Amino acid sequence: MYGKFLVEGDKLVRELLHSGFKIDAIYSVNDWQMTSHTPDESPDNQLKHVFISENELKKISTHETPNQVVAVVDIPKPKPGAIYTKLNTGLYLACDELNDPGNAGTIIRTAEWFGVDAIFFSENSVDIYNPKVVNAAKGSLFRIPCYYEDLGNIFEANRHLSVYGTFMDGENIYESNLDKNAFVLIGNEANGISHELTPFIHHRISVPAFGKAESLNAGVATGVVLAEFRRR
């Protein structure tokens, strides 16, 4: 399914229907349409909706116990003349070589919670249209703009935004000045932020440790940092 991804389950497909994503087709068991899918929920009357058996659903689903419905959706194409050449003021997240699909989903969900304006993933990050990411993101993937881009180019093109890199040995975030208009840059789970991005970083920040744990999970670290940006 080149250029497509799957959205699975009643709740997630309903959230999808309210998004701007282009749906290729919906495959559901008979009950789904009958009991809860009302026509006005669909933003597009041309929507292809195919009824299938529980067994057929099991075959196309990536879940062990599929939940009524699967949608096939177009992966959004990057726009020519990229929109990021000049970003508005706001809070943005940048993920450098993020590897784990569960982390990516959690980060997308967390970013939406804290009102992040958009997320930029380096081109060597995990595929965010992977079913594990889609599930862990809990619908936030449909609402928060996500882009794959060269992070250095983005920082370069948006000098009006400060870049805060998260490190193990940075300045204590609770003692740092945090600009409202900023990029929060998260590194790879094992190796942190790549050296090529160092020249773009204005502030090196850390979440202080109170115990002996070696590191924080990438999703948790993102949450704690974004919470602090928003608390101020």
Add this chain to the structure above:
Amino acid sequence: MYGKFLVEGDKLVRELLHSGFKIDAIYSVNDWQMTSHTPDESPDNQLKHVFISENELKKISTHETPNQVVAVVDIPKPKPGAIYTKLNTGLYLACDELNDPGNAGTIIRTAEWFGVDAIFFSENSVDIYNPKVVNAAKGSLFRIPCYYEDLGNIFEANRHLSVYGTFMDGENIYESNLDKNAFVLIGNEANGISHELTPFIHHRISVPAFGKAESLNAGVATGVVLAEFRRR
């Protein structure tokens, strides 16, 4: 393997060797001992260490690409005349019917980062000796005391500690008084905190939302709340 659990991979087994956990046996490829395992790393000279082939390792490992070594470890038995009857002052985490192994592991790791003194899981929570939890906890499981207990009994027996329940509609945590000596109570991923625990809760707190995401991941919420307790 009744009463035992598995610890896998070079890094995690080394952290295990420095813990007080009782190791039943270590199974490793020849190289592991030869290149990096020095005898003084083992706290117990009686340790049973068996060399096996890569193929045998693959059979006992739960990983797709096992990493040199697997340890079989005794699950700690609860002590008779439980130690929690009167806890010291400190910060404690209580998890009510936590379901997801990845969340449990992340929460254990996060709790250690923020210097939580012990974690109490309700008896219907996920098995923390499940390989997914052990891996996600990244060694913190060996260093932070974890107990399965009736949470109501614990709160009842420790009236000197305030109970902070995390809710979707609680008081903004950034506007709440936070006691240094407290339980932070995290609810089930889908259903929140069970009604039976309501009478024990002194403060209902929330992490304020800035976007439209429906909820925070349990691990991220735990991290943001514990960070705020420690920041003060």
